[in-house]
Amino acid sequence: MFKHDFKRYKRRLPPPDLSEVIDFSQDLCSNIVTVRRVSPICDGVVRDSQLGLKPIHEWRVYELTNRHGLLFIPNPFTDLGQRYWVCRCLKDFTYKPQKLNIDEHGDLEDGQRWWDTCMKDTEKGKALLQKLRWVTLGYHHNWDTKMYSENSRGPFPEDLAVLCRYIARVVGFDDFSAEAAIVNYYHMDSTLSGHTDNSEENKEAPLFSFSFGQSAVFLLGGLGIDEKPTAMLIRSGDVVVMSGMSRLCYHGIPRILSTEKMPWDDVDSKSECPQRRRCDLSATCDAEDCGSAKGLRKETNLATFPSCFSSEIIHSCAENCFWEPFGNYLRTSRINMNVRQVLYPGVISLHSSDEL
Numbered sequence: 001m002f003k004h005d006f007k008r009y010k011r012r013l014p015p016p017d018l019s020e021v022i023d024f025s026q027d028l029c030s031n032i033v034t035v036r037r038v039s040p041i042c043d044g045v046v047r048d049s050q051l052g053l054k055p056i057h058e059w060r061v062y063e064l065t066n067r068h069g070l071l072f073i074p075n076p077f078t079d080l081g082q083r084y085w086v087c088r089c090l091k092d093f094t095y096k097p098q099k100l101n102i103d104e105h106g107d108l109e110d111g112q113r114w115w116d117t118c119m120k121d122t123e124k125g126k127a128l129l130q131k132l133r134w135v136t137l138g139y140h141h142n143w144d145t146k147m148y149s150e151n152s153r154g155p156f157p158e159d160l161a162v163l164c165r166y167i168a169r170v171v172g173f174d175d176f177s178a179e180a181a182i183v184n185y186y187h188m189d190s191t192l193s194g195h196t197d198n199s200e201e202n203k204e205a206p207l208f209s210f211s212f213g214q215s216a217v218f219l220l221g222g223l224g225i226d227e228k229p230t231a232m233l234i235r236s237g238d239v240v241v242m243s244g245m246s247r248l249c250y251h252g253i254p255r256i257l258s259t260e261k262m263p264w265d266d267v268d269s270k271s272e273c274p275q276r277r278r279c280d281l282s283a284t285c286d287a288e289d290c291g292s293a294k295g296l297r298k299e300t301n302l303a304t305f306p307s308c309f310s311s312e313i314i315h316s317c318a319e320n321c322f323w324e325p326f327g328n329y330l331r332t333s334r335i336n337m338n339v340r341q342v343l344y345p346g347v348i349s350l351h352s353s354d355e356l
């Protein structure tokens with residue numbers, strides 16, 4: 001059943017019927033029996049820092065009633081918050097010590113950075129932009145053995161760990177610790193076939209999935225491959241939490257859907273930077289009417305971000321001329337940050353046999 005639906009949504013011609021795909025951006029009414037609304041926990045979690053997220057009382061949190069523990073939070077991010085993570089995924093998570101799928105291709109010299117090389121406006125740069133498919137952070141996922149190892153563990157970005165810890169507390173998980181992530185980069189024809197994520201020693205901890213850019217059809221099946229999956233539409237900014245029983249369920253992405261309008265397009269269209277120059281990281285655009293300025297600069301108050309967030313990125317990504325290449329990338333791409341806890345609470349390393 002999973003494979004059958006996967007093929008149906010993947011099909012190009014005739015295009016699939018999307019009427020059964022749950023769209024959480026609509027106010028869901030009670031005729032969708034498979035979804036219930038749950039309350040985010042504000043008490044004790046509210047703090048001055050908003051981390052590029054909307055205030056918690058504005059969040060909606062849904063749970064699938066047929067797959068307990070599958071939580072869906074339609075875009076809790078501010079526009080600046082989304083831009084921040086997109087810049088981190090494209091500019092900062094894409095060089096050593098992170099692992100990239102293109103590491104073995106020999107396209108990048110030692111020390112050369114993927115995003116900088118892609119932005120050089122050369123044929124090679126353009127081709128390289130399309131080649132990046134995944135990056136691993138923290139404990140690097142080994143695609144062959146499907147095992148993590150102490151020998152293949154890098155630092156986990158503190159800002160991403162803080163974001164996950166915050167969202168985890170709002171949905172009732174007090175001791176989540178982000179230790180591994182796969183960042184997936186999809187183009188319009190990309191798919192991710194049905195799989196379960198069970199490489200983690202601790203399979204009880206939830207998994208957090210953040211998506212930016214083009215939309216996607218997300219299928220969540222049962223523990224086995226034969227159950228009919230539930231189809232959900234994931235839009236830019238949406239957060240999916242796989243916890244409880246849903247943590248080990250089959251899931252996959254049969255289709256990327258092109259989205260006419262991105263959350264930040266309103267800001268963009270009103271506000272092309274008149275200087276048409278790229279603000280570099282060390283200088284924010286000083287053009288008075290750089291449109292970015294109006295809506296997004298207001299959000300760059302560093303008091304609302306913990307110090308582990310990059311203040312350079314916070315300030316730069318509010319500027320449209322800095323943001324432009326990132327926004328362009330997203331017009332035909334989707335980015336998904338898939339974050340897992342690997343170890344049980346209180347455990348500091350894996351007890352794998354290769355360490356003994």
Ligand SMILES: O=C(O)CCC(=O)C(=O)O
Binds near residue numbers: 184
């Ligand atoms: O792209 C997604 O939404 C899902 C990615 C995923 O399932 C994974 O990385 O294991």
Ligand SMILES: [Fe+2]
Binds near residue numbers: 251
């Ligand atoms: Fe997965």
